[in-house]
Amino acid sequence: MDDYTSETLPGKGTDSVRNLATRLHPFALWSLILALLGIPLMGLITGVIAVILAGIAITQIAANPYLHGRKLAIAGLAIGLADVVLWVFLLGFAFPRSVHTAYKSVEQFTFPSANFLERAPESIRRAMELNVFFVVERRGWPAFLHNESLTGSGIILGQNEGEYVILTNRHVVDPAFNGDQTSKLDQRAFITIYFHDGTNKKGYVWWTAPEGLDLALVATGPNPHGIPFPELQSTPDFEIGDRVFTVGNPHELSWSYAEGAISGIRESSKGSIQLKIIQTQTPINQGNSGGGLYLEDGTLIGIVSWTKDKSQAEGISFAITYEDFLAVYNREKAE
Numbered sequence: 501m502d503d504y505t506s507e508t509l510p511g512k513g514t515d516s517v518r519n520l521a522t523r524l525h526p527f528a529l530w531s532l533i534l535a536l537l538g539i540p541l542m543g544l545i546t547g548v549i550a551v552i553l554a555g556i557a558i559t560q561i562a563a564n565p566y567l568h569g570r571k572l573a574i575a576g577l578a579i580g581l582a583d584v585v586l587w588v589f590l591l592g593f594a595f596p597r598s599v600h601t602a603y604k605s606v607e608q609f610t611f612p613s614a615n616f617l618e619r620a621p622e623s624i625r626r627a628m629e630l631n632v633f634f635v636v637e638r639r640g641w642p643a644f645l646h647n648e649s650l651t652g653s654g655i656i657l658g659q660n661e662g663e664y665v666i667l668t669n670r671h672v673v674d675p676a677f678n679g680d681q682t683s684k685l686d687q688r689a690f691i692t693i694y695f696h697d698g699t700n701k702k703g704y705v706w707w708t709a710p711e712g713l714d715l716a717l718v719a720t721g722p723n724p725h726g727i728p729f730p731e732l733q734s735t736p737d738f739e740i741g742d743r744v745f746t747v748g749n750p751h752e753l754s755w756s757y758a759e760g761a762i763s764g765i766r767e768s769s770k771g772s773i774q775l776k777i778i779q780t781q782t783p784i785n786q787g788n789s790g791g792g793l794y795l796e797d798g799t800l801i802g803i804v805s806w807t808k809d810k811s812q813a814e815g816i817s818f819a820i821t822y823e824d825f826l827a828v829y830n831r832e833k834a835e
Contacts, residue, residue: 638690
């Protein structure tokens with residue numbers, strides 16, 4: 501009897517008998533599966549479970565010659581640990597930053613005081629009432645990790661029965677815009693518009709300027725075509741040295757007034773579009789983009805669009821003229 505049990509099967513070696521007698525430890529397989537699932541999913545949970553299962557499997561396989569799967573368990577252990585480290589980093593740094601960025605602007609900005617607004621000179625009060633505060637949320641996947649929020653300014657051009665048309669820079673409401681005429685509208689951007697009276701509406705990009713010009717119109721209702729906005733009765737008369745002011749939302753300090761002067765009037769082009777650019781030393785900061793540049797009497801003459809790098813220069817900012825916007829928009833509408 502003893503001689504029979506010690507014999508090998510015909511044509512088989514001792515290792516083959518051992519392999520037939522052992523079985524795969526289920527925890528080794530499950531640790532690898534959970535570790536792999538943790539890469540796209542919540543690895544902080546699945547990764548920890550994979551590490552625990554792998555540890556149990558490795559310990560029991562070492563103590564029991566009839567169990568195998570040690571390599572699977574080691575792979576599950578390594579990937580599970582990587583999952584945990586990666587997701588701890590994401591949750592510790594990326595997630596808090598995205599949440600902070602997405603909501604700090606809504607929490608921190610304040611609306612202008614109605615009493616002080618009424619007491620402001622008419623030209624300034626009118627510009628304040630036309631200014632809006634944009635909060636543009638760009639959602640990625642997974643949404644809770646890849647949200648980011650941008651803020652900027654805009655100018656109400658017209659309204660009708662609670663619907664608005666607002667002029668701004670395209671880069672304010674389209675985070676993917678890079679100044680290229682081939683840029684496609686970012687479909688992951690969700691726009692909230694705040695008004696001076698504390699109300700807000702959802703908006704969408706209704707029109708973008710051709711040839712990569714950094715201008716856009718945002719609408720809040722289904723029929724923006726029915727909303728007229730101001731046409732120029734005559735070409736605005738402004739010169740170098742004229743006093744001007746802006747209203748915008750620099751660094752989320754919403755409905756801020758700043759004044760200065762026109763320091764240059766320059767010519768430029770974007771593709772086939774010829775432009776007149778107003779250079780001003782009026783203080784312009786992040787968040788002013790899309791806001792209005794006004795003469796002292798409140799006449800809108802430009803859309804604040806960009807400024808020189810603050811680390812290299814101060815008081816050098818630029819606005820696209822409102823006249824050029826109308827020319828581009830009307831030309832497209834006529835076509």
